[in-house]
Every structure is written in structure tokens, then in C-alpha cells.
Amino acid sequence: MKKVYGSAAEALDGLLFDGMFIASGGFGLCGIPELLLQAIKEAGTKDLTFASNNAGVDDFGIGILLQTKQVKKMISSYVGENAEFMRQYLSGELELEFNPQGTLAERMRAAGCGIPGFYTKTGVGTQIAEGKEHKDFNGETFIMETGLFADLSIVKAWKADTTGNLIFNKTARNFNPPAAMCGKVCVVEVEEIVQPGELDPDKIHLPGVYVHRIIQGQHEKRIEKVTTRKKEDA
Amino acid sequence: MPWDREQMAARAAQELQDGTYVNLGIGIPTLVSNYIPEGVEVTLQSENGMLGMGPFPYEGEEDPDLINAGKQTITELPHTSYFDSAMSFGMIRGGKIAMAILGAMEVAENGDLANWMIPKKLVKGMGGAMDLVAGVQRVVVVMDHTNKAGESKLLKACTLPLTGTGVVDRIITNLGVLDVVEGGLKIVECAEGVTEAELRAATEGTIVG
Numbered sequence: 396m397k398k399v400y401g402s403a404a405e406a407l408d409g410l411l412f413d414g415m416f417i418a419s420g421g422f423g424l425c426g427i428p429e430l431l432l433q434a435i436k437e438a439g440t441k442d443l444t445f446a447s448n449n450a451g452v453d454d455f456g457i458g459i460l461l462q463t464k465q466v467k468k469m470i471s472s473y474v475g476e477n478a479e480f481m482r483q484y485l486s487g488e489l490e491l492e493f494n495p496q497g498t499l500a501e502r503m504r505a506a507g508c509g510i511p512g513f514y515t516k517t518g519v520g521t522q523i524a525e526g527k528e529h530k531d532f533n534g535e536t537f538i539m540e541t542g543l544f545a546d547l548s549i550v551k552a553w554k555a556d557t558t559g560n561l562i563f564n565k566t567a568r569n570f571n572p573p574a575a576m577c578g579k580v581c582v583v584e585v586e587e588i589v590q591p592g593e594l595d596p597d598k599i600h601l602p603g604v605y606v607h608r609i610i611q612g613q614h615e616k617r618i619e620k621v622t623t624r625k626k627e628d629a
Numbered sequence: 630m631p632w633d634r635e636q637m638a639a640r641a642a643q644e645l646q647d648g649t650y651v652n653l654g655i656g657i658p659t660l661v662s663n664y665i666p667e668g669v670e671v672t673l674q675s676e677n678g679m680l681g682m683g684p685f686p687y688e689g690e691e692d693p694d695l696i697n698a699g700k701q702t703i704t705e706l707p708h709t710s711y712f713d714s715a716m717s718f719g720m721i722r723g724g725k726i727a728m729a730i731l732g733a734m735e736v737a738e739n740g741d742l743a744n745w746m747i748p749k750k751l752v753k754g755m756g757g758a759m760d761l762v763a764g765v766q767r768v769v770v771v772m773d774h775t776n777k778a779g780e781s782k783l784l785k786a787c788t789l790p791l792t793g794t795g796v797v798d799r800i801i802t803n804l805g806v807l808d809v810v811e812g813g814l815k816i817v818e819c820a821e822g823v824t825e826a827e828l829r830a831a832t833e834g835t836i837v838g
Contacts, residue, residue: 422677422678422696422698422700422714423677423696423700424693424700425677425693425694425696425700426694448714471754472754472755472756472757473753473754473755473756474752474753474754475753475754476700481752484752485749485752491752493754493755495755495757495758495759495760496676496714496718496755496756496757496760497676497714497715497717497718497719497721497722497757497759497760497764498718498759498760499714500713500714500715500717500718501715501718501719501722503715504715515722515763516722516763516764517722517759517760517763517764518759518763519763519793519794520741520791520793520794520795521759521790521791521792521793521794522790522791523755523759553694563711563713564694565679565692565694565695565705565711566675566677566678566679566694566695566696566697566711567693567694567695568678568711568712568713569677569678569713569714570713570714571713572713572715573713573714573715600713616693616694617693618691618693618696618702619696619700620696620699620700620701620702621691621702622685622691622701622702622703623685623686623687623688623689623690623691623702624684624685624686624687624688625687625688626687626688
């Protein structure tokens with residue numbers, strides 16, 4: 396069982412095809428699979444559907460695939476940081492399906508747990524509920540949402556062992572575990588790969604059963620909004 | 630004189646209950662954390678996967694792996710915990726978060742809230758707002774009472790796409806505080822120097838009591 400690959404391009408070899416559906420981890424630019432996104436850009440795969448909370452910024456994250464017009468549709472909760480996205484959407488070049496953030500996360504998690512649909516209060520009485528099954532439980536109305544079963548998951552973790560057990564760092568965990576769970580194949584990029592036994596088994600955030608291919612690389616880890624306080628404020 | 634942004638945030642901070650878990654939205658709600666009353670301990674949730682949100686880092690100590698839901702760099706506290714987005718919204722949807730303090734574009738007299746989209750103009754998305762208003766126990770809105778043209782944002786019915794129906798409990802504006810009650814909006818208090826007549830005149834929605 397070989398899970399460790401030498402580069403992002405090698406790890407994606409044989410997995411990409413035009414029109415495929417990819418689930419990506421990350422929140423804003425935090426914890427995004429930046430190396431795998433770059434490799435998908437270089438592979439030139441087209442007509443992609445992405446489930447990702449955000450669409451990156453114009454020149455980083457999924458934004459780099461918008462520049463090359465490789466994305467056909469986005470399933471996201473918030474896309475406000477990306478001017479090129481807005482331009483393509485308003486001109487009709489790009490499809491957009493807004494999902495409430497928690498609904499998007501749960502649709503991914505559900506798919507990874509073999510759950511094809513679930514009921515939620517989120518969005519009842521709004522545009523989001525249009526055309527969806529409504530059902531009452533204990534006097535309250537819920538709508539049915541479906542699991543998001545992706546062809547491929549691309550995620551970023553902090554550390555992996557060679558069997559794919561993953562540990563994330565702080566709020567860079569975000570959508571990465573549910574995105575990892577919902578794909579037929581999951582490719583992970585990490586900052587460090589260690590040997591089995593070097594990670595505390597009791598502190599694994601996502602077990603290797605969900606992980607098929609791993610690469611290690613250098614990450615830019617761009618910060619979207621640097622906010623600080625001065626020492627004298629303390 | 631109507632309240633300014635800081636005074637609205639300070640007033641909203643009076644809503645915080647000791648020992649609770651609270652989610653603060655982007656904008657004026659973020660300022661609320663500067664006015665948490667003495668003796669009140671609240672744990673702030675950031676829906677990207679954190680409980681126990683700390684202040685902004687000192688210059689040079691920013692961590693790209695540690696941001697809030699507004700994508701700003703922040704810090705952790707001794708009692709902080711991290712989790713993934715599915716668990717984060719599990720605790721929101723599951724009613725474990727006591728209160729959300731959010732901004733709004735429009736609120737209706739029946740508690741309907743619109744704060745995520747202006748068709749053909751502003752298409753950014755709802756983020757976690759729909760999940761929050763559907764899931765948390767109490768929703769407090771902080772907003773300007775009127776728009777730039779002077780028209781009321783507290784309406785009989787919302788005109789923009791909704792974030793949630795009948796979800797708002799209390800509205801804090803630059804003119805005062807109102808509750809959503811049976812039949813309409815009830816004035817709780819007026820901002821210093823604002824008369825009840827002025828507050829009523831600036832409100833399109835039905836005021837009861």
C-alpha cells in the first residue's frame with residue numbers, strides 16, 4: 396500500500412477528467428490545498444464542478460482556475476472576495492449554487508458517512524428551500540438536503556503519517572475533514588510526512604481510511620486579512 | 630444624538646449572559662467583544678471551527694492557520710478548542726450556541742431577516758448566516774435604523790431575499806432597541822437624545838404597545 400507520492404502532479408495522475416466533480420477543503424485562503432490546485436491548473440482539466448466554501452481570491456486558491464476558465468460550476472457559501480468570480484458569474488459564464496455554510500459542510504460529511512440525504516431547519520422559508528422536500532418533525536418544518544458525493548477530494552493537512560492518518564493545525568482544519576470524506580478518492584497535501592508511530596493515535600483528526608494519496612510540499616499560506624494590535628495596547 | 634457604531638456595540642454587549650457560548654457576526658457585531666461587561670464570561674464561537682476566540686495578535690505574530698470567520702488573524706485562549714466545519718455547524722444547528730449577534734440589511738415586524746443578497750447587485754453569499762439564525766437560541770440584530778436615503782430598514786415585510794423567517798428576537802439600532810413580539814415591534818428603549826416619536830417616525834414596521 397503506497398500512499399506517498401513525489402509531487403502534486405504525480406499524486407493526481409490518472410484521477411483527473413473533464414467535467415469531474417471535486418470537493419476542496421479550506422476556509423478563505425486558510426487551509427486550502429494550494430499545491431493540488433496549482434497542479435490541476437497545469438493539467439488543464441476543464442468543465443470542473445467545485446464544492447468549496449469559498450472561491451479563493453483572483454490569483455490564489457480556486458481563483459487561479461477561474462482565470463483559466465477551467466471551472467464550470469461552484470457550490471459555495473460565500474464568494475465575496477473574488478472579483479473575477481463575480482464577473483464570470485454575472486456574465487453567465489459560471490454557474491453558482493449557494494449552499495448555507497453548515498449545510499455545505501454537512502452535505503460533505505453525510506456523503507462520507509454513506510448518508511444520501513438529511514433534514515435541516517436551515518433555509519426554511521428562503522430561496523434555498525425552493526423545490527426541496529419539506530417535512531415536519533415535532534411540529535417544526537425541515538427541508539431535505541442531499542449528500543455531496545464527489546469524484547475527487549483535495550485537502551490540506553498539517554501532518555500525515557505514511558498510512559494517511561492526518562492532523563490539522565488550528566482553524567486550518569475547517570472544511571478539510573468533511574471534504575476529505577466525501578470523495579471517491581482523496582488526495583492530501585501536508586507540510587510534513589512522518590513514519591507510523593510518530594503521531595499519537597489518540598490525537599489523529601482524520602483516520603487514514605479516508606486518505607488515498609499524500610504529498611509533502613512547501614506552502615505559501617497567504618493571509619487574506621492581516622489584523623494586529625500594538626504591544627502598547629496590552 | 631443617535632448612537633454611533635461603538636455605542637451600538639456597547640449596548641449589544643449588555644445582551645451577553647454569563648457562562649454562554651456566543652457567535653458574533655462581521656462588522657459592528659465584532660466590536661461587541663470590546664464591551665463585554667465586568668463579571669460576564671462568554672466564550673466566542675468562530676464558525677470556521679473554534680470556540681474561545683482571542684484578540685488580534687501582536688504585530689509580527691500573525692498565524693495564517695489561525696483566523697476568524699471574517700478571515701482576520703486572531704489568537705487562541707487557554708480554554709480554546711478547534712474542530713471542523715461540520716462539527717462547528719453541528720453545535721449551531723443543534724442549539725448549543727446561546728446567541729448570535731448579526732448585522733442586517735432589512736428586518737420585518739414578524740422577525741424575518743434579510744442580510745445576504747441584493748439581486749443583480751451584491752452576490753456574495755450567505756456564509757453561515759442562514760445556519761446561525763435557524764439554529765441558535767436567540768438572534769440579536771445590530772443595524773442602522775434607516776438606509777442612506779433615510780428610508781426605514783425595519784419594515785412591514787422584507788423586500789430582499791430572506792436569510793430566515795421569524796428568526797429575529799431583538800433589534801439594536803442607532804435610534805434604540807426593539808423586540809419582535811406578537812403583532813409587531815415593541816420599543817424597549819430609545820438611544821439617549823432620541824425621542825419615542827422620532828423612533829416611531831423612522832420605523833415602517835408596526836409598533837405595538
